[in-house]
Amino acid sequence: MSSDEVDENSNLEQLRDILINKSGDVKLSSRFRALFLLKSIGSEFEKDKVRANTAIRYIVECFKDNSELLKHEVAYVLGQTRNLDAAPLLRQVLADKNQQCMVRHEAAEALGALADIESLKMLQDYFENDPELEIRQTCELAIERIKWENSTASKTEILQESLYSSIDPAPPLAITQDEDKNESEKIAKLTRVLNDQEAALFERYRAMFRLRDIGTDEACLALASGFNDPSALFKHEIAYVFGQLCNPVTVPSLIKVLQDKSQAGMVRHEAAEALGSIATDEVLPILKSFLNDEEDVVRESAVVALDMYEYENSNEMEYATV
Ligand SMILES: [Fe+2]
Ligand SMILES: [Fe+2]
Incomplete structure (x- = not known):
C-alpha cells in the first residue's frame, strides 16, 4: 500500500x-x-x-x-x-x-x-x-x-421508490392515481414537462428524476432530449443522472456533449464522469482523448474517471487471486 x-x-x-x-x-x-x-x-x-x-x-x-x-x-x-x-x-x-x-x-x-x-x-x-x-x-x-x-x-x-441513495435537487414527480398505465404515454407526458420552458424549473427537475426512477431505455432516451435545453445547469443534471443510471443507451448522447466545446465546463465534466461510470470498452479511448483538454474540470474528470476505473479493476484482480 x-x-x-x-x-x-x-x-x-x-x-x-x-x-x-x-x-x-x-x-x-x-x-x-x-x-x-x-x-x-x-x-x-x-x-x-x-x-x-x-x-x-x-x-x-x-x-x-x-x-x-x-x-x-x-x-x-x-x-x-x-x-x-x-x-x-x-x-x-x-x-x-x-x-x-x-x-x-x-x-x-x-x-x-x-x-x-x-x-x-x-x-x-x-x-x-x-x-x-x-x-x-x-x-x-x-x-x-x-x-x-x-x-x-x-x-x-x-413517490416511486428510488434505486439511488442520493439526495437530489428535487424529488421525483409523485405517482398519481389517474396516471397512464401505458408506459410510453407516461414517458411522453413526463418528457413534455421535462422540456417545457414555461414550467417551473423545480417541476421540470421532478419530471427528470421520475424518468430516472422509471429507468428503462425509453426513459433514458427521453432524458437525453434534455440536452437540447439552453440551461447549462439543467444539462449537467441530465448528465449526472446518466452517471447514476449507467445505461449504455445514453453513451452516444454523452459523447456528443463531451466533445462539444461550446458546452459549459460543468456540463462536459458531468458527461465525462458519467461516461467513466458507464465504462464500456468504447468509452475508455474517448476518455483518454480528453486527458489533455484545456478545460480544467474536463481534464481532471477524465483523469479521475480513468484512475477510478483502473483502481476498481486492479482491486478485482487482487480479490480474484485471494
Ligand atoms: Fe451540480
Ligand atoms: Fe459535478
Missing part, C-alpha cells in the same frame, strides 16, 4: 492529510477516496457527533484548494451527509465570490439537500441577485426543495 492510499481503517487525520494533499504529491483519485471516507464519517453524527463534526471540519479545509472539480465534490458530499452543522460552512462558500461558479452552485444545492430552513433568506437573496445564471437557478431549486421537504406534500405524496 503506498503512502497516499487510504481505507476504512485510516484515522481522521490521515484522511484529512490525503484529502488536502499535505505531502504535495497525492493523486487526485486518492483525494477523492479520502473525501468519500470522511463523508461517511461526517454522516454518522447520530452515532458520534464529535467525530462526525471533526470529519466535516476536515472536509471543509479543502475549500482552500485550487481544484474546482475537487471543491465542487466537497460541497456536494457535505450536502449528502444530512449533517446540519455543515450548513453555515456551505453558506460561506456560496457567499465567497472567489470560489468558482461550479463550487458555489454545489454549495447552494447542498443547502437544499440539507433542507436547511435557516438558509432560505440567503438563497432568496442569491436567487434574485447573483450575477451567475447557474447560481440563480440552483438557488431557485434549493428554495423549492426546502419548502417541499417541510411541506405536507412531502409527507402525503406517493
Whole structure:
C-alpha cells in the first residue's frame, strides 16, 4: 500500500492529510477516496457527533484548494451527509465570490439537500441577485426543495421508490392515481414537462428524476432530449443522472456533449464522469482523448474517471487471486 492510499481503517487525520494533499504529491483519485471516507464519517453524527463534526471540519479545509472539480465534490458530499452543522460552512462558500461558479452552485444545492430552513433568506437573496445564471437557478431549486421537504406534500405524496441513495435537487414527480398505465404515454407526458420552458424549473427537475426512477431505455432516451435545453445547469443534471443510471443507451448522447466545446465546463465534466461510470470498452479511448483538454474540470474528470476505473479493476484482480 503506498503512502497516499487510504481505507476504512485510516484515522481522521490521515484522511484529512490525503484529502488536502499535505505531502504535495497525492493523486487526485486518492483525494477523492479520502473525501468519500470522511463523508461517511461526517454522516454518522447520530452515532458520534464529535467525530462526525471533526470529519466535516476536515472536509471543509479543502475549500482552500485550487481544484474546482475537487471543491465542487466537497460541497456536494457535505450536502449528502444530512449533517446540519455543515450548513453555515456551505453558506460561506456560496457567499465567497472567489470560489468558482461550479463550487458555489454545489454549495447552494447542498443547502437544499440539507433542507436547511435557516438558509432560505440567503438563497432568496442569491436567487434574485447573483450575477451567475447557474447560481440563480440552483438557488431557485434549493428554495423549492426546502419548502417541499417541510411541506405536507412531502409527507402525503406517493413517490416511486428510488434505486439511488442520493439526495437530489428535487424529488421525483409523485405517482398519481389517474396516471397512464401505458408506459410510453407516461414517458411522453413526463418528457413534455421535462422540456417545457414555461414550467417551473423545480417541476421540470421532478419530471427528470421520475424518468430516472422509471429507468428503462425509453426513459433514458427521453432524458437525453434534455440536452437540447439552453440551461447549462439543467444539462449537467441530465448528465449526472446518466452517471447514476449507467445505461449504455445514453453513451452516444454523452459523447456528443463531451466533445462539444461550446458546452459549459460543468456540463462536459458531468458527461465525462458519467461516461467513466458507464465504462464500456468504447468509452475508455474517448476518455483518454480528453486527458489533455484545456478545460480544467474536463481534464481532471477524465483523469479521475480513468484512475477510478483502473483502481476498481486492479482491486478485482487482487480479490480474484485471494
Ligand atoms: Fe451540480
Ligand atoms: Fe459535478
